[in-house]
Amino acid sequence: MPIKPAQLAGLLASARRGNDKDFYNTAEALATQLLRNIGSDDRALGSRLRAFVESERKLHAEEVLDLPEEPIDKGVVTPRVGFEDLRLPRRVAETLRQVMLEIQHPEIYREHNLKPTRAILIHGPSGTGKTSIAHAIAKDSKRLLRMAVSSDLTSEYMGATSPKIRDFFKSAGASPCVMLLDECDTLLHSRNTQRTNTAREEGDITNTMLQCLDAMHPNILLVATTNLLDCVDSAALRRFDHVIEMPLPSASAMGRRAAELAARHKLNPAVLSDLDLGATYATCELAIFAAVRRQIADGLAAE
Ligand SMILES: Nc1ncnc2c1ncn2[C@@H]1O[C@H](COP(=O)(O)OP(=O)(O)OP(=O)(O)O)[C@@H](O)[C@H]1O
Ligand SMILES: [Mg+2]
Numbered sequence: 001m002p003i004k005p006a007q008l009a010g011l012l013a014s015a016r017r018g019n020d021k022d023f024y025n026t027a028e029a030l031a032t033q034l035l036r037n038i039g040s041d042d043r044a045l046g047s048r049l050r051a052f053v054e055s056e057r058k059l060h061a062e063e064v065l066d067l068p069e070e071p072i073d074k075g076v077v078t079p080r081v082g083f084e085d086l087r088l089p090r091r092v093a094e095t096l097r098q099v100m101l102e103i104q105h106p107e108i109y110r111e112h113n114l115k116p117t118r119a120i121l122i123h124g125p126s127g128t129g130k131t132s133i134a135h136a137i138a139k140d141s142k143r144l145l146r147m148a149v150s151s152d153l154t155s156e157y158m159g160a161t162s163p164k165i166r167d168f169f170k171s172a173g174a175s176p177c178v179m180l181l182d183e184c185d186t187l188l189h190s191r192n193t194q195r196t197n198t199a200r201e202e203g204d205i206t207n208t209m210l211q212c213l214d215a216m217h218p219n220i221l222l223v224a225t226t227n228l229l230d231c232v233d234s235a236a237l238r239r240f241d242h243v244i245e246m247p248l249p250s251a252s253a254m255g256r257r258a259a260e261l262a263a264r265h266k267l268n269p270a271v272l273s274d275l276d277l278g279a280t281y282a283t284c285e286l287a288i289f290a291a292v293r294r295q296i297a298d299g300l301a302a303e
Helices: 005-017 020-036 040-059 061-066 090-104 106-111 130-141 161-172 197-215 234-238 251-264 269-274 281-302
Strands: 119-123 144-149 177-182 220-226 242-245
Touching: 005 020, 020 040, 090 106, 090 130, 090 242, 119 130, 130 144, 130 177, 130 220, 144 161, 161 177, 161 197, 197 234, 251 269, 251 281
Parallel strands: 119 220, 119 242, 144 177, 177 220
Antiparallel strands: none
8 A cells, every 4th residue: 555645744744743652653654554565666665665664763752662651641631511511302411410429429320230321432523522521520520531533543644543542541550530532422423334544443443442441440431422423333322321412502692691691791781692603602703702892893993
């Protein structure tokens, strides 16, 4: 398979960032790809690239050994919202209230021979609050939030995604946390019987995810989100204790949210009726913020 420009760009970008580990891994993957090719030029280039990586690794072995394996706070982010900031449909709020009780008092559930919730999957249109819910669970349960966007875990190199996934799960160890796996459909893709390289790679990734989900420490609550529930593998779906749908808000709920935000940001309520709030809380928020900016600018211009 010929090397794609994006692969070379990736190699150069990791060199430019000074990220040795990424650079070596990328170069090694490229070397492997070149060595698989039939052309003798490609194979010679592959051998030289591999020899280069090996000698560089040896040269920097001492420095590499001095470094910690992985920063302990890998992927840790500060939760940006709590449940008091979120507008949730009643059924969703009730499910999440139960989940919060289970993760805050797991021993009580275990006394009743019940396993506390370990994984939830939230699906629905963009901007309805799926990611925000993971933040709220972490904030209100005072747990660390470890976040991985699927694009951070996937690699265009065959076989390079599964180790990244394992690393991410390992990095959480056994310490209590909320682990957010955003846009999880790419990692939990429905397996099929097609024999293409892509289908095989997707199958491997899903299998790795299933193993990681099964091996996950009970102190971890996994919150996975997706806009594409139909793409998620059925065996993966069974691993989730709750599959929660976030619907689009009703017009009246949007109106209430807009009024609430307008009051909070001192926006003249008279302008509300002229605003296009869009279809989601996210677009509603953007419309209000834009109106607040206009109001401030008008005020400054009038001074
Ligand atoms: N249910 C909600 N209640 C209050 N605010 C919300 C809600 N949903 C979304 N928002 C606002 O919209 C912003 C984007 O929401 P969020 O990122 O959680 O959406 P999402 O469903 O994860 O979208 P995507 O599928 O695009 O990732 C939030 O930061 C929040 O300000
Ligand atoms: Mg999201």
